[in-house]
Amino acid sequence: MSPLNRRSFLSTSLGGLAAASACHPSLLAQDSSSLAEASNPAASFAPDTLFLTWQRDPTSTITIQWLGAETSADTSIQFATLEAPVWQIAKTITKPYTNTDLKVFRCELTGLQPGQEYQFQIANAAEVYRFRTMPGKATDTFQFVSGGDSGVGLHAINTNILAARQEPYFALIAGDLAYDNGRSPETFAKYLQNYHEHMIDAQGRLIPMVAAIGNHEVDGGYKRQRQDAPAYLSFFDGFYPEKTYGVLDIGDYLSLVVLDTDHIAPIAGEQTDWLRQTLADRQERPHLIVANHVPAYPSYRSPQGANDHLGTGEEQRKHWCPLFEQYNVDVVLEHHDHTFKRTHPLTNGLRDKHGVLYLGDGSWGQLRVPKTPEERPYLAAVSSAYHMTVHRLEGDQRFHMAMEQSGKIADVCMTTSKRPAKRG
Structure with a gap:
């Protein structure tokens, strides 16, 4: 590993951290003259790794983060x-950007109004950013995008651009974000650069990211410790302070249950017990969605074990899928196999119109040729194409549209809540 240090950071313009001194909040970018910018380096301060995420309810909070060199300058956030x-x-x-001498800058805004557009600046920097909070009610229509297995190459960038064009409220990237393998902080920084540059919608709003852990976040991939995912947890420990799984409750209408498929947290035991209670506690929610990295129903790798090794997804099928079925999970988003796939609704691995739908399989920026439905009867649709999925939520219905990098629609399906949602 070649350490990412202050000198290399500045020379490659990862943020270009100039000093930023305090100013009055009403001094916006449009008030700055070119002469003022020339005489004040802070006027051009715009960290190119800045992105948004959440630690708590997205209807009333947002977390702003970026990577930079340590500074004594004012980096407070002005927002309205x-x-x-x-x-x-x-x-x-x-906080430290682990294994480097750089810092992660983090600011959580709280007490925000649901369904509102906001603007913010870093101290007196010229750049004004925009974002929106999640709607306050389940009756509001909105959409988000999902996928996994990105990397930092051209195909990943093109899928970023396609995703941003859909104007999603957020992107759910479930594992293998940068392919830093827990050893390359430079690669993770490059992933954030790409995300910052391209994940902006047509209205100029930053698109927040929700992330799950995958094997390529971790040095060793599986059955490791938190210190083996240093870059990933430098940024996402706000949502995962102790465990690498959690639930993001959005208002009272959507819960995103985000799991760790044995990268740091074992599947059986504590995580499964937590999953059971988490799903049971959210039975009155109109939308209950699970996301994780390694698929329970793979489209490329073998689900069958051999030579004393478990098959892909075997532990999930044993410990998690019965819970998904028992608690009527609406859809499971899984990745890792680098294809597009949609399963039939499944109960105990078999087609059942009342079963659980699994969507994947992680081809945001990586690609393989999937097995066919004839080879894997649980598969309903597959293709070999870079893709991401748009999820449109309307009341208690969800429309899931897989889009290939070319813009072609690969697949569309609908799910309807099977739980007795709370009314009134």
Whole structure:
């Protein structure tokens, strides 16, 4: 591993961290003259790894993060709604970017209004960013995108661009984000650069990222410790402070249950017990979605074990799938095999119109040729194409549209909640 240090960081413009001193919140970018920018380096301060994520309810919070060299300058966040700009200031904290001498800058904004557009700046920097909070009610229609297995190559960038064109409220990337393998902080920084540059919608809004852990976040891939995923957990430990699985509750209408497929947290035991209770506690939610990396129903790798090795997804099928079925999970988003796939609704691995749908299989920026439905009867649709999926939520219905990198629609399906959602 070649350490990412302050000098190399600045020379490759990963943020270009100039000093930023305090200013009045009403001084926006459009008020800055070229002369002022020339005399004030802070005016051009725009970290090119900045992205948004969440640690808590996305209807009322947002977390802003970027990578940079340690600085004594003001890095507080000034923010306000677009509609009625009464500016507030929030403090930014720093923490180590593990295995480098750089820092992760993090600021969580709280007490936000649901369904609103916001703007923010870093201290007195010229750049003004925009984002929107999640809607406050289940009756509001919205969409998000999902996928996995990205990397930093051209195909991953093209899928970023396609995803951003759909104007999603967020992107759920379930594992193998950068392919840093727990050993290359430079590669993870490059992934954030690409995300920052391209994951902006047509209205100029930043698209938040929700992430799950995969084998390529971890040095050794499976059955490791937290310290073996240093780059990933440098940024996502806010949501995963102790465990590498969790649930993101969005208002009272959507829960995203994000799991670790044996990369750091074992599947059986504590994680399965947590999953059982988490699903049981959310039976009145209109939308209950699970995301993880390694698929329970793979489209490329073999589900059957050999030579004392388990088949792909075998532990999930034993410990998790019965819980998905018992608690009527709406859809499971899984990846790792680098294809597009949709299964039939499944109960105990067999077709059942009342069963659980599995969508995947992780070809945001990586690709393989899938097995056919004739070879794997649980598969309903497959293709070998770089893709991501758009999920449109309308009331208690969900429309899932897989789009290939060319813009071609690969597949469309619909799911409807099977749980008795709370009304009133």
